[in-house]
Amino acid sequence: MRKMGIDFFDEQVVEGGFPEGALILVAGEPGSGKTIFSSTWLYNGAKKFGEKGVYISFAETKTDFFEEMKQLGMDFGELEQKGLFKFIDLVTVSSETIEKEIELIMGEILTFQPQRVVLDSISVFGQLMGQAKLRAFLHTTLGRFMKATGATVLLIAEKPMGQEKVGYGIEEFVVDGVIVLKSKSLGESLIRLMEVRKMRRRSIKKPQFEYTISSHGIEFLDIPELRRAEIEPTWEKISTGIKKLDEIVGGGLYRGSSVLLVGMTGTGKTTFALHFAVNNALEGRKALYLAFEEPMDQLLRAAKNYGLPIEKVLNGNLNILNIIPEAHTPVQTFIRIKRAIEEHKPEVLVVDSLTALKQHMNEKELTKMLRYLTLLTKEYRTTIYFTLNDETDFRVVPMTGASTLTDVIIGLRYELVNDRIERRLAVVKARGSNHSRKIYRYEITDEGVVIYE
CATH class of the missing domain: 3.40.50.300 (P-loop containing nucleotide triphosphate hydrolases)
Structure with a gap:
């Protein structure tokens, strides 16, 4: 089990955590909290369960990532010093060098042997590689890696505003789980909803859950009735x-x-x-x-x-x-x-x-x-x-x-x-x-x- 480390999520949403060796797609519109959600999963994995994590980023530099996460109470620098975390910066990689970079990175990851990996984002990755190579990467390279290590991988994907399509539309068919972060207006407020569209080896009790983003990170509406004793x-x-x-x-x-x-x-x-x-x-x-x-x-x-x-x-x-x-x-x-x-x-x-x-x-x-x-x-x-x-x-x-x-x-x-x-x-x-x-x-x-x- 690859738990989030948030009781409500682990108990009510995914029944104990994400399966080991699973490929999970985390999609959402800009500002929906995809990076915070995935980073929380990595951070708690190391702090609470002693599991190594890797963050592969096409979106932001290591310095920016460390600073932003520290404001939310997640000190990835400390984890890095303890040998529990590795950040791989691919912000400046080009389409000409992407395949060679990925080959080197996969070798580095296999040496590090993490239990948790985040790829941010699969949307940028797909633009650099193209649709055919993206499908092959998801099926073969990542598949072999997960089988060899038992690691669980979260793929972050951008969902265009107002559209239901995620990324290239092919990712949903090759992954084990799909989580979509979305929002809707309610008067002056913005309600954030997590939609669990798919999760192999897990029964989905409820399709949507409310959450919010605060200075404490991502927080879920923990309904007291569901967990209180008589x-x-x-x-x-x-x-x-x-x-x-x-x-x-x-x-x-x-x-x-x-x-x-x-x-x-x-x-x-x-x-x-x-x-x-x-x-x-x-x-x-x-x-x-x-x-x-x-x-x-x-x-x-x-x-x-x-x-x-x-x-x-x-x-x-x-x-x-x-x-x-x-x-x-x-x-x-x-x-x-x-x-x-x-x-x-x-x-x-x-x-x-x-x-x-x-x-x-x-x-x-x-x-x-x-x-x-x-x-x-x-x-x-x-x-x-x-x-x-x-x-x-x-x-x-x-x-x-x-x-x-x-x-x-x-x-x-x-x-x-x-x-x-x-x-x-x-x-x-x-x-x-x-x-x-x-x-x-x-x-x-x-x-x-x-x-x-």
Whole structure:
């Protein structure tokens, strides 16, 4: 097995890794991440599994390659010094000398005895050799090499923009596996998709997988549901941060539950969320507040105005992260939240707000993210608050996905009473709890949220 060294890819995409002695075509449009994908496979092969790798490049020089990969945390210079990696630069080779160069290179590779080889790119290689010689090279030269050494070879190919054809169109018929990296627009975002078209000796469970490219390299949308163990139910409850609200929801919130605060603008959704985060942090629980709308200073000012001693727990039990949703794709946003959960290991988490996320992704993508987050937080036993703005009656939740996926729904709204605006609260849903069915009046004072009978 020639594993990628990324658990999700090895477990869910190729069932343990690429077969030994296989020829794999990795195709994609410019900027799709072909070089990063192939380099990650080489780098992890050496670092994690002690397997030698060779990168044959017609596209960039050794200096450029080493610098670019080091920015992504892959130090190929270190591997080279340890005798685990060799870079072969063919950027300046011509069509007149290509056959002689290949003969010398194959001899050098046979001496080095690598288990992993990347050829970047087969498209340039084909232009230099011609279609007939390219087919012969793939069938004979590479075939003999792989049989003799058991090495696995990745061939990088350029896929023209908007076309399904890969390279010369012949490569797909002579290789053991075909992976196509592609992208599609979704509003302001670009969604990256990996399509597994063919993989001999492996069953393909699913044809497409979402991925993203970040400062950590290539990352996949690791769906928690696919890898999590069965979770035993817990009867432990934690506070909403508001004593009266604890009574209303039936004695607090089950640990690991998800709560949706839905209400009109100005009903205090962020205030309720701050009570939840700050008061639980004061009780010794780790809290994480993800702010997608309000800046840090505004949240701190609001907490102090409502009598919440946020300075006692900030950057201790409570951490606040500001995230700009329009700067990330849905997958990037989920991965960033997932990484924050793994880093801080919060017992309570606030996502404020779904409204900001909804403006930059469609409802299908947002519902999918909600599903993944609720699965992830249940795995970590993290109780999560989502806030959502809606100007209608609180008995109607505007996102059907949110109403189905969350365990508790708290509705907030205004009412006009004797020419005076009053705030109202009701628990629309609380799974497994004997919650109150009444509608309560509440106010936001300099001591925070006060709920009346």
